[in-house]
Amino acid sequence: MSDVRDQYESFPYPARDPRDEAKRLITGSPSIPIEMDHCLWAGQRDWSQPLRVLVAGGGTGDGLVQLAQLLTDAGKPYAITYVDLSTASRKVAEARIKARGLTGVSFHTGSLLDAPDFGVFDYIDCCGVLHHLPDPRAGLQALRAALAPGGGLGFMVYAPYGRSGVYPLQAAFNRLYGHLPPRARLKHAKKAFAAIPETHPLHRNPHLGDHKQSDAGFYDLLVHSQDQAFDVAAWVGALNDTGWALAAFAQPGLYDLGRLVDVPENMDDITRLATAEQLRGTIKVHVGYARAATDPTPHWQAAPDRVPHLHNVPAAAFAAAIAAQKIPKLRMGTEQIDVQIPAAAAPLVAGINGQNSIRAIAQDAGIAEEKALKLWTKIDAALTPWGTLRYSGITR
Ligand SMILES: C[S@@+](CC[C@H](N)C(=O)[O-])C[C@H]1O[C@@H](n2cnc3c(N)ncnc32)[C@H](O)[C@@H]1O
Structure with a gap:
């Protein structure tokens, strides 16, 4: 048995008790459907089509349970394939799915290096796994070979600083x-x-x-006997070398050099990301999404038609804070981020309910569309870089 498999047979990770499913749902990026839609499909995925998912290295089931539960709650069809080397981890994941009465999941003990043997997938979750492979690039290649056209990968890999x-x-x-x-x-x-x-x-x-x-x-x-962190340049390089293209980080603001310093002219995109990571020094994981390098980047629909969603922020209270210009800092791990949104935008933020388009929100708030869109640009610029605002039609 390999050292890594041996570890996860003895210590299924993360430690989870299926009885806790009755008390709480663990959520986190990647693999939140709204975030997936925003980052991979320009908020326009047709969720009436079943989502074929591979959870590669699913462990004790955090990503699996989140996806199955959120898609079930949204009433959207899915078929999830869970694969992990560790039978002990699979047992916990199976018990968690059972405890919630969820269906549509098939469980396999095996390696993600054989991903294409399990089918073709619209979405692949690979969270906290690739950095534990002897050859992470071989893992990325195997996952790429199992990707359906137009599909995407949600990843989390360790970062060094x-x-x-x-x-x-x-x-x-x-x-x-x-x-x-x-x-x-x-x-x-x-x-x-x-x-x-x-x-x-x-x-x-x-x-x-x-x-x-x-x-x-x-x-x-x-x-851990096998743990290789990637700085952002190495990670984007590994994606590019294996047929993937970075679609988006879950919180792109973390990598935005222009927020930290004046960016020298002619600095290329990767060097900007790498320099922001070095200056920031706090990034412990890279979380984001990638698509096939051969797939076109999907186009966003016109701004007024987008359906906005707030993440981890209650609309009414946040809108009240904007109206009073007492906006709480956004918490990003150990960092606190200052955001500026004009008070006039408060009624628009109050109208975000995950159902209405920006146009409908503006109408309900009695704000003319042209003015609403100007204000919306400010809301978007303040919140989207931190993953606090995302667009998806999943709830329609
Ligand atoms: C750190 S855990 C992450 C589990 C889960 N994805 C999560 O985020 O909670 C890593 C998991 O990857 C699994 N793993 C490692 N190498 C693998 C491989 N080649 N194929 C499938 N699973 C693998 C381990 O057994 C372990 O359950």
Whole structure:
């Protein structure tokens, strides 16, 4: 058995108890249908067509459960194929789907390197997996070979700077205890961890907490035998080398160099992203979407026809804060982002309900379309870079 498989058989990750499904739904990017539509399909996917999904390296089922539940709630047809090397993880994922009474999922124990054997997919979720492959490019190639025309990938891969402190500890623990079976490795690594100085960069890194949550979290963060972070230039390069093209990051504002400094003329796009990542220093994962490099970029429909959605912000309270010009900062991990939206835009924000187009929102607010669109440009510029505003017709 490979070391990685051995790890996830002993420590299914993330640690989840199927009984908790009765209490809460865990959500996160990628693989939120509205975000997928926004980032991959210009908010225009025809959701009456069944979405064929591959969850590649589905683990204990966070992405799987989220997708199946949100698509079921939206009344949209889907067929999901879950694949993971670890039978212990699959057991947890199966129990979670069962606990929710969800259907339309087929479970497989196997490798994503065989993705095309499982079918052709409109959407592939691959969250927290590719950086654990001996050859991540081979994984990207296999997933690309399983993609239907017009389809897309939702990815999360580790990024180096926000994970400062992790890699020296992984290297040391693997050198010292890599010959031991997983449980003994964990025991020794935890003992050694207790003795490292308080001033170790890992202790000083506010972006990481997995090691405090569970044994599976400690192992995944600090004892992993195969973990290769990608800086943004390396990640976009890996996508481009394997037949993919970056569609969008879930929070593109994080990579926008112009928000941090004056951008030198003639700096190419990748160098801009890389420089923003280096200046920011807080990015611990890259989360976003990619499409086939051979597929055209879908066109957005005219602005008034788009259906806006707010994410993690209640429309009425947020609109009231805009009206009073007391806009709360947006929380992005450990960062707090200042946004400016004019008070006159408050009635438009109040009208965002996930059903109405911008035109309908303007009509309901009694604001002339031309004026509403000018205000909307400001709402869009303030919120879309942070994933707080997205467009999708899924609820129509
Ligand atoms: C860090 S977990 C992530 C699980 C899940 N995607 C999530 O985000 O919660 C990584 C998972 O990838 C699986 N894995 C690693 N290599 C794989 C491969 N070649 N094919 C399929 N699954 C793999 C592991 O067994 C493990 O369950």
